[in-house]
Amino acid sequence: MLELTGPTLPRRSRAVALLATGAALTATLLGAASGTALAEPTAAKAPAKAAAAPDISLANVKAHLSQLQSIASANGGNRAHGRSGYKASIDYVKGKLDAAGFTTSVQQFTSGGSTGYNLVADWPGGDANHVLFAGAHLDSVSAGPGINDNGSGSAAVLETALTVAREGYKPGKHLRFAWWGAEELGMVGSRYYVNNLPATERAKIDGYLNFDMLASPNAGYFVYDDDPTIEGVFKTWFAGKNISTEIETEGDGRSDHAPFKSAGIRVGGLFSGAETRKSAAQAQKWGGTAGQAFDRCYHSSCDSTSNINDKALDLNSDAIAHAVWTLSGGSTDPGGTSFENAADVAIPDAGAAVESSISVTGRTGNAPSALKVGVDIKHTWRGDLVVDLVGPSGRAYRVKSSSGSDSADNVVETFTVDASSETANGTWKLRVQDIGAQDSGYIDSWKLTF
DSSP states (O other): OOOTTOOOOOOOOOSOOOOOOOOOOBOOOSSSOOOOOOOSOOSSOOOOOOOBOOOOOHHHHHHHHHHHHHHHHTTTTOOBTTSHHHHHHHHHHHHHHHHHTOEEEEEEEEETTEEEEEEEEEESOSEEEEEEEEEEEOOBOTTSOOIIIIIIHHHHHHHHHHHHHHTTEEESEEEEEEEESOGGGTSHHHHHHHHTSOHHHHTTEEEEEEEOOOOOTTOOOEEOOSSHHHHHHHHHHHHHTTOOOEEOOTTTTSSTHHHHHHTTOOEEEEEOOOSSBOOHHHHHHHOSOTTSBSOTTTTSTTOSGGGOOHHHHHHHHHHHHHHHHHHHOEEEOOSSOEEEEOOOEEEOTTOOOEEEEEEEOSOOSBOOTTEEEEEEEEESOGGGEEEEEEOTTSOEEEEEOOOTTOOOSOEEEEEEEOOTTSBSSEEEEEEEEEOSSSOOEEEEEEEEEO
8 A cells, every 4th residue: 555655665374264154245246236146056057046255265366465475585585566566466466367367468658767667467257348356466565565555455456356267157237357556566567457448448447346455464454435335335244243343544545546547436345443543442353453554564574474364454355345236236147057066076196096976977079178177175285286177088188287486275266177178967076186295185076167
């Protein structure tokens, strides 16, 4: 988050993280049609029901933060505009979105003599004349890695977008996500985007949601009050969790919603506090320490992965999903029949490959050119894993290679495979091998969606 007076210049855990599970909230749609939802994946469609936001995996969000920390550590300790760490951050986020089926574009701009980048990702479908937009700035200050400011918002928005893909969400409105550059220099990236957006395209944006600093260690729960409808969606969600919120004033106009608001676009968002000190009344209702800054590492070198409040990050990530689902309207339906194997299969450490099988029946013709392979593998070092889909013909399709630099936990992703040369009916296998020592895991579940 940008300071009022301008920018300040001044290991990961190898334990298996448990994916958060929670009850989905019923969507209150904002001028959009409701649809059908797919329940637990089976070989047949579930009865129609209103789509509701899924739980966002805290483990996955923290895995993104670990990657941003690694990027900063490998690039001079920061991810600031014009530095190699920022470009590497853009490349990381873009790679995840491209693999999930988003249409991505990178917009370049210049600030301070250096090239900056905005990353914009569109989810296919939805009413193109009604766009719901969510974003966060991806840059840090030069003083540190910027894991709370604003790795937290960037990672939460990224995992929400990936969950949209994983769930096969079909929004009533068109969904767009963005990661902005050079926010710390005065919202340069987001302002460039808005200023270069034709008036006809601006008019299609029904709302922009901004997320800047969501996991402050001494966290507060602040909601933007710029638009009453968007504000109400967030406040109602937190009230359902018995959490009182306050109007966000500390960072008002200091983040990337400001250019959108100035252009007449409705905005909203969440914030967990920066350099302002928590009052006694706030400590009483939210916990934490009165008289201490919400984030004592704000714009400092100590804004690392140890500067994260897991509870605040988890709650705010789920609130983002709730707002995206509620304000976009739609259905969770991958658009076809799903087959799943939920039996656990142990993966031996540095051992032979193991397989989990799914028998597909009742299909005609060949498999699609965009077969969805949903994978949930628990593992303490995902970089050790090689993952293949094996078709009924015995042909193997590589969906994940090993990587010595990928130190995060778990593989929870949906891969797209061109399996059009395979007959749809038959036995499909997920083949997984751990090629490195010292870490362990298991196939939790996997599914095919035709």
